[in-house]
Amino acid sequence: MSVSDLFKPLTLLHGPAMRNRFMMAPLTSQQSDYDGTASKYDQYWIAQLAQSGYGLIQTSAATVDADGIAFERQLGIHSDKHLSGLTQMATAIREGGGLSAVQLHHAGHRAKPSVGGIPAPASGKTVQGVRAITTEEVERIRDSFIAAAKRAQLAGFDGISVHGAFGWILSEFMSPNLNDRKDKYGGSMENRARFTMEVIEGIRQACGPDFQIGWRLSIERYGLRMEELRDITAEIFDRELIDYFDLALWDSAQLVREGAFQGKSMLSVFAEIPRKGVRLGAAGKIMSAQRAGQLLDEGCDFVLIARAGILQRDFPLQVKANPMYDSPELPVTADYLRQGGLSERFIETMRGWQTFVRPGS
Numbered sequence: 001m002s003v004s005d006l007f008k009p010l011t012l013l014h015g016p017a018m019r020n021r022f023m024m025a026p027l028t029s030q031q032s033d034y035d036g037t038a039s040k041y042d043q044y045w046i047a048q049l050a051q052s053g054y055g056l057i058q059t060s061a062a063t064v065d066a067d068g069i070a071f072e073r074q075l076g077i078h079s080d081k082h083l084s085g086l087t088q089m090a091t092a093i094r095e096g097g098g099l100s101a102v103q104l105h106h107a108g109h110r111a112k113p114s115v116g117g118i119p120a121p122a123s124g125k126t127v128q129g130v131r132a133i134t135t136e137e138v139e140r141i142r143d144s145f146i147a148a149a150k151r152a153q154l155a156g157f158d159g160i161s162v163h164g165a166f167g168w169i170l171s172e173f174m175s176p177n178l179n180d181r182k183d184k185y186g187g188s189m190e191n192r193a194r195f196t197m198e199v200i201e202g203i204r205q206a207c208g209p210d211f212q213i214g215w216r217l218s219i220e221r222y223g224l225r226m227e228e229l230r231d232i233t234a235e236i237f238d239r240e241l242i243d244y245f246d247l248a249l250w251d252s253a254q255l256v257r258e259g260a261f262q263g264k265s266m267l268s269v270f271a272e273i274p275r276k277g278v279r280l281g282a283a284g285k286i287m288s289a290q291r292a293g294q295l296l297d298e299g300c301d302f303v304l305i306a307r308a309g310i311l312q313r314d315f316p317l318q319v320k321a322n323p324m325y326d327s328p329e330l331p332v333t334a335d336y337l338r339q340g341g342l343s344e345r346f347i348e349t350m351r352g353w354q355t356f357v358r359p360g361s
């Protein structure tokens with residue numbers, strides 16, 4: 001395949017097709033209002049992305065429950081007061097010709113009290129002095145994911161992406177190290193995956209057959225077991241429960257270091273699963289046109305662009321114009337980001353990412 005294949009449309013099981021294979025990854029920019037309402041900075045960022053040629057744009061991680069917040073100035077979708085800002089985002093994306101999805105997030109044990117979060121651990125051993133959430137509390141949070149998806153639909157989004165990565169609540173429940181529950185949400189792998197399954201199935205039921213459901217999974221850290229995650233993913237693919245699967249790697253070329261799949265690329269383990277009509281994409285250091293094209297050869301149906309899109313908003317258009325396009329070398333100066341249209345708040349957030357913004361610039 002070649003770079004030009006990235007511009008072929010991609011049908012999804014539900015709703016409209018992606019016009020090409022570029023998906024904007026979820027990026028928490030910490031520039032919303034303190035109550036989670038999308039700010040003018042969020043709107044400006046989305047408006048820029050909307051004109052940048054992506055097939056689908058995911059919003060930053062949006063809290064489905066006020067208690068589940070992890071970051072100051074995080075986007076919210078837990079209240080109807082967020083609807084107007086979300087509607088403006090969805091409209092801008094649609095007018096730009098792309099599909100849209102809100103990333104649905106609850107931080108679980110990593111909810112941050114200093115910004116209003118209340119840690120909700122799967123186990124009583126994870127956060128000192130905090131008991132495990134009860135079965136009823138799990139079900140209440142599950143329902144808040146479903147209510148948030150309904151809100152996204154009402155705002156005009158084509159779908160949502162369920163955040164099942166990075167040790168946040170759904171990923172936490174998957175982990176045998178973080179989940180020692182004795183109820184139906186703990187113990188066997190099937191039980192640990194139940195929270196995720198109920199969220200996905202509940203959203204499909206509530207939002208109907210035209211709504212798109214993505215699921216983001218990471219496999220590194222948090223005591224997650226690759227073999228288990230592979231099996232859960234295989235079931236989700238086999239039952240065609242989602243439209244697209246987003247493998248959140250920090251490097252899309254990362255190899256498995258131990259266990260049954262040692263030596264294979266993490267991506268290949270998931271790309272080799274029969275996926276029926278589900279589409280598969282990966283994130284992680286996709287910084288050039290050539291690397292993006294290569295990922296189609298490695299089994300991806302689409303690619304997720306994150307840091308390359310912060311550096312150059314219209315990455316897909318750059319790739320279209322130049323199949324040898326490569327991102328600027330990191331770190332870049334704050335001025336470079338400013339000139340590209342990044343807000344001061346977003347630049348401040350990026351200063352927290354190692355080797356992204358040149359210190360002192």
Ligand SMILES: Cc1cc2nc3c(=O)[nH]c(=O)nc-3n(C[C@H](O)[C@H](O)[C@H](O)COP(=O)(O)O)c2cc1C
Nearest residue numbers: 025026027028060061248283284285286305306307
């Ligand atoms: C500033 C920043 C914010 C991010 N916010 C989110 C987020 O809200 N949700 C999420 O799932 N991943 C988030 N990520 C991870 C990215 O979506 C992506 O998976 C990761 O950066 C690897 O891709 P890259 O190498 O192209 O940057 C964030 C990454 C960055 C750099």
